[in-house]
Amino acid sequence: MKKKQWQFILAGTGGQGLILAGAVLAKAAISEAKKVIQTSSYGAQSRGGFSQAEVIISDGEIYFMKCDKPNFILALSQAAYDKYKDNVTSECIILYDHDTVISNKRMNDKGYSFNQRAIELGNSKVINSVALGAILKLCPILENESVIRKLKEELPEKVVPLNLEAFEVGYREVTP
Amino acid sequence: MKKKQWQFILAGTGGQGLILAGAVLAKAAISEAKKVIQTSSYGAQSRGGFSQAEVIISDGEIYFMKCDKPNFILALSQAAYDKYKDNVTSECIILYDHDTVISNKRMNDKGYSFNQRAIELGNSKVINSVALGAILKLCPILENESVIRKLKEELPEKVVPLNLEAFEVGYREVTP
Amino acid sequence: MTTHTHKDFLDQRHLPHIWCPGCGDGIVLRAYTMALAELGLAPKDVVTVTGIGCWGKSDDYVATHALHGTHGRALAYATGVKLGNPDLTVVTLMGDGDAVTIGGNHFIHAARRNIDLTAIVVNNYNYGMTGGQYSATTPLNSKTTTSPLGNAEPGFDICSLAETAGANFVARTTPYHIVSLKNLLKQAITKKGFSVVEVITPCPTYFGRYNINPSPVANMHWLKEKGVPVAKYQQMTEEEQAQHFVIGAFVNKDRPDFYTMYQQINSRNGTEREGER
Amino acid sequence: MTTHTHKDFLDQRHLPHIWCPGCGDGIVLRAYTMALAELGLAPKDVVTVTGIGCWGKSDDYVATHALHGTHGRALAYATGVKLGNPDLTVVTLMGDGDAVTIGGNHFIHAARRNIDLTAIVVNNYNYGMTGGQYSATTPLNSKTTTSPLGNAEPGFDICSLAETAGANFVARTTPYHIVSLKNLLKQAITKKGFSVVEVITPCPTYFGRYNINPSPVANMHWLKEKGVPVAKYQQMTEEEQAQHFVIGAFVNKDRPDFYTMYQQINSRNGTEREGER
Amino acid sequence: MNRPVGKQFMQGNEACVFAAIDAGARFYAGYPITPSSEIAELCAEFLPQVKGVFLQMEDELGSMAAVIGASAAGTKSFTATSGPGFSLMQENLGMAIYTEVPCVVVNVQRNGPSTALATRPGQGDVMQTRWGTHGDHPIIVLSPSSVQEYYDLTVRAFNLSEKYCTPVIILTDEVIGHMKEDLVIPQLDDLEIINRKVPTQSIEEYRPYQTGDDDIPAIAPFGSDYIVHISSSCHDETGFSNSKPQTADKLVRRLHRKIDRNIEDIVQVEWFGARNADLCIIAYGAVSRTAKQVVVDAEEKGLSVNLLRIITHWPFPDAQVKEALNQAKAVIVAEMNLGQVAQEIQRLNSSHTPIYSLTRIDGEMIIPSQIMSKIEEVMRS
Amino acid sequence: MNRPVGKQFMQGNEACVFAAIDAGARFYAGYPITPSSEIAELCAEFLPQVKGVFLQMEDELGSMAAVIGASAAGTKSFTATSGPGFSLMQENLGMAIYTEVPCVVVNVQRNGPSTALATRPGQGDVMQTRWGTHGDHPIIVLSPSSVQEYYDLTVRAFNLSEKYCTPVIILTDEVIGHMKEDLVIPQLDDLEIINRKVPTQSIEEYRPYQTGDDDIPAIAPFGSDYIVHISSSCHDETGFSNSKPQTADKLVRRLHRKIDRNIEDIVQVEWFGARNADLCIIAYGAVSRTAKQVVVDAEEKGLSVNLLRIITHWPFPDAQVKEALNQAKAVIVAEMNLGQVAQEIQRLNSSHTPIYSLTRIDGEMIIPSQIMSKIEEVMRS
């Protein structure tokens, strides 16, 4: 029997906390008894350069560990967007940052002002939590609660409230 | 066609100049247009320990380079003698040093007072030249002249006369 | 007089470089290209031999001949290059890992041999390239990714090591002290024999973050404050000295270099040997 | 008090040893076994780690635990042994090749790290085992089988190197000075931290033959004459000094050894780290 | 140390460290190198918490030597590296094999040769693990393909190492080393931990390299009442050097025999899919994950494909590979190198089964569609 | 230098040095090790006499690196070592292969692994020469069996190295290295000497790793007007590092192709005895001398035996070995190791010819009677 599988790619720039966002997504999925694999790409240019987390979430065994058929791509930089725009199926959602990415206007492209909203929230570093909220909205395969619980666990206590707020913003403001 | 081949083993102790003696034999043979291979054994204990030169002289191509069927063994130490006494054919001549070796009295064993005669000649180091003379006498496959010529070439000028004398002594005093 | 500018020694095709914002590597590279230009050299006269590491990546940006080898062996390649063609100006660019951790043996032997090379050692107090682990120059007690509670080993004084091992020219400075950096590099490159210029510039991304300050600007201020010239250093109390490091040229002598000695000895009459062995 | 004699540390089954007549190695080995006995150690308390070379063959004759590894790595094995069981007394016996030529990197790092080991370096000015090639301690201009007209490289001063790199105890002597040799070994073995005793004893078979005299006795006379104590050395002119070498203990300090530092740092409260990385 | 237990989500290299500690490792010496450095970093953090020691050595030569020293002193020890460092360890790896010092070496493979693409995965060191050091020698090499298995095989590596007194290599790759996956860490009591043999003779009669019929010596740790002599030179049962030809012959043949006779204990493979499929994929490490996906996909397409996954690389699973060759109509060997294992399989191919070597050396993973195309191509022919 | 010419009597290692100098070598960097040290000693004596440089490096890692450096500066360079040193050279050997720097490495094999019997012969490094460094790589390895051939193959090694821009290994053994034998040294004019390609492009257009259809680059020496960039990282035609997957793939496949397509130029074997004999001995190096004696002895006994002597170890003489397997009723592979080449031959044995592996690892030569007994045993069965 073929199990249902979701492939997420969170791509952007070093420092945007995408690896952490991937981990939160992954751990939330684990807590819901799903199978999960997380991989990340980094090269010599990691610091400040291109950065990417891949998460596969599945109801059953996951064999191949790379996202060869992504269902969802978060593109927080032009490089991230360009890397994937022509290499995914038309069903794949690409959620990009309005502020920094010029989209090709694919059918399933969705823009949102991630950077701007994060700054407005008071810290550009919460961009990853905004993104998590948006992801959950567009791709509701996990309970918000599980993600929020993991966010609380993974983040230093003092930044939790702001990140939860950011999550809510992302969840609220992005529409399918 | 099988070519005629002679295998010589010169064995004794480091410092007796056996490698040099082997080289003289070898080079003399080369000068007579024979094929020659010289090998020598030395271990960590080379210095003052066991030392050995092997020379194969042949009218034709030499393939195997070790003396597996020696025709002639010079044994200037007990260790040298013992190493071979039971591992050679009965035809193989073992010429040993009377002064330092106790022989098993094999049929083809021949003793001579190498050490003593060398000392009497004024320098225990000429023991190798005495031995060369003796070898040529017992195994006359090379011209004395070729060996003497090579002795002159290989040795520092000032020790040549004494070594030639030693060679003569060995050649004269050892009898088949 | 100078026919080349520093840009002639810089291969701009690969810019922007891979180094983090504010990393000292770029400043040292700038000083290197300026030094070459000011010395009136041409790119074809120079072989830049780099190690493996952040600083070891600098060959990507130089327009001289270049050899980017394996980690820790830059001086050994360079030794071969120099002896393969003694007319070349051979400069090695090594991190502290390359130069005195994995490559420590080549370092002391190059100094002893006094081979005519220049070593520009960028000491960022850790392995930048692999993620900030401690190296043989990481100061005692510092926190790094492999000494989370503090490093139990003190760091080498690279300059003392070079001096003891026999280098002809030994100096230390920082990218903050950019003018002296350039001038010391010129002296080092000109010097016949083995020359070492240690450039202290803590890796802001790792060492700085854990031990000084994550900001490049703060790290530059740190260098400005910590690096003091010999004269000033000598007037300090021992405690003060422990909080600073001394900059300047410490060794500048003219012991004949290896190749000169080699040629001299081997021009001896071979017969001299006869009978001695 | 002593329950063991030097013979308890000597494995006599393999005597006579392989060393040439008059080679200093046997004398140093004797001093080592005497030192162990006089320190009241038992063979089971001691691990002798040897290099590869003539002196490296000494493990064949010791009755302690022993590890005879690959060429140049003795200090690295010994570092593992000591950290694998810090209660052991770990002594490395290395030739000049092992210690400061191929093994030079481990040497300076062991000193820097100040790991609690003793290094007894027999400096015979060449590679005895492989037939008298020059090593990193062969003096400039010396004739060896790979420098037939003279060595173009100067030799290291092993003691200076050890001192600069950070050793706690550094001494030099010769087998002629057998009593001081034994006593220095005792001090070195007792000292917590990295200790080096350099024993100068030119290989009579190769170095001696080409540069001093083939006779072991002559080589011993040479040692007697050339090795002078610090006080006397300091009174010499520079020219005289160049003709001699200084013997005695040069460094004797108590910087905490690696394992002590390691334990101290790692007993810190781990939470101190929180948030810093 | 707060030992993780039960269901966990962690990186492969992380699982390796916890497994090593669980297996009893208390000493790590290494030199950082991508993509293995996390192992060093986590050892630096956790070993002191279990009274162990983490040491960053000056290079990989020294790391391997220190590991040998610590193990000889009785402490289970390991190191981790990648290609360039693994090349530097070869001399002392041979020393450990020859002197029978248990230890574990993790090689997290990256793209090679030389420096090449240092952060990208590869499987180019398979043959090097077998033949990298000079002279005849046996070796045990294990290859995990999941985080769970990385944990399991690390424990197993220490066990085999202690049991057979020999170094064991874990040959993994950047993908397995860096990916995060869920795994279950057992209770300590549920883990089988094997420790090296202890001597039973009297102290006087003790000879460290004397073995019983099992060919395995009982080498006491340094510091014990049994005096131990370890030598990289040819040595007899006493451990002292001995240069007799017979001694040399006896020693090296025994070293091989102690592994060869235990092939069944050491060799592991996994069969995946129908046992009697038409086409068999042979793969290992990260690529075997691709292959599994392909087996599943093929089934859906109605293609008869299975997978023989190599877990023990060396000694090579001759019997199992022969079985695959005999059973399948064709074999595809998929690997991130130029066909190293494919070539090894050719040696066993007395059945003349067509062997297709699917190679990839650009630092990217072999993806399912790549294998699938190959299958379709093979099936067509 | 007083160049020896015509009929000479010298040691194998000595012939190697004169050959290297004749081939144009002007730089040697090495670290002494038995049984190769004579090569260093003679280079120390003779290189300065031809304005070359002999340098004793601090270790073998540095030696190999210095050889690469000097060659990159345009000077033909070489080194010599034995097992332990060869293991230490592996990392930089991979670097030389990957960056296409010509050079020659002589490995005078001794008994192994580790230190073992350091003064005794062995042939245990055959597979290591193929697979010793990490990552996929090609290699050329030549194996002489007489002093004459040691001379000839040393010249050839430099020629192949320069022609194909790759390191070439001379894999010999203590017996061949140390024995003295007569040989004929040709007049310099009669020697074919090949030098590396020189660039033909304009300075502006020059890219050191750009190749023509022959897959061979024209890498100028450092110091020339052509600026040369050499990198151990994955590099494109400019020589600068480049981390694109296609670049990595292209580079390593080209490195293999430039050797593979020239197999016929590179591979040499010798057939000895009747070409259609019943039984074929396959041997190389010193042992092939034993085998020749056996072929002669067998003929006298009326046994139909011949010898296929491997001269080029790698790339492996697949075609010739297959021919032997197809022709003979049985094959005996005699080697001073545990059957390394026998196993390689098995890979080619599609004819199911019985292959008998005759091994010896005690530091003694395989003697004629040993092979002869095996022949008689095989013939009986």
Add this chain to the structure above:
Amino acid sequence: MIIKENVQIKIDERLCKRCGICSEFCPQNVFSVRNDGIPQVTAPENCTSCHLCDWRCPDFAITLEVIS
């Protein structure tokens, strides 16, 4: 004594990594920092063309053109 020359300071935004070193250590406070971290030449008249900003820029992003 500082000889004043006419100097043009160019910042290549493609190369600048916003480290802040140029502006922080310019002895004449010639720069101010834009919102996004890129330095701006805001007091060019104070520049002594000492070149420190140029030489210390880790990213080869500053060019000083002296128009004398």
Add this chain to the structure above:
Amino acid sequence: MIIKENVQIKIDERLCKRCGICSEFCPQNVFSVRNDGIPQVTAPENCTSCHLCDWRCPDFAITLEVIS
């Protein structure tokens, strides 16, 4: 002040390699050298049991037994 004890000096001829060090450096000239190079104790009465010969013998060939 040297305290004289009764001392017996044994030379193991199986181990002695005739280097000559013991006899050359005995402060009391206790040894003379036999024709074949093996040292002989010829003036035992002069021995101060300083142990130098014993300790300096490279071949473990000398044993000093002090019978006090």
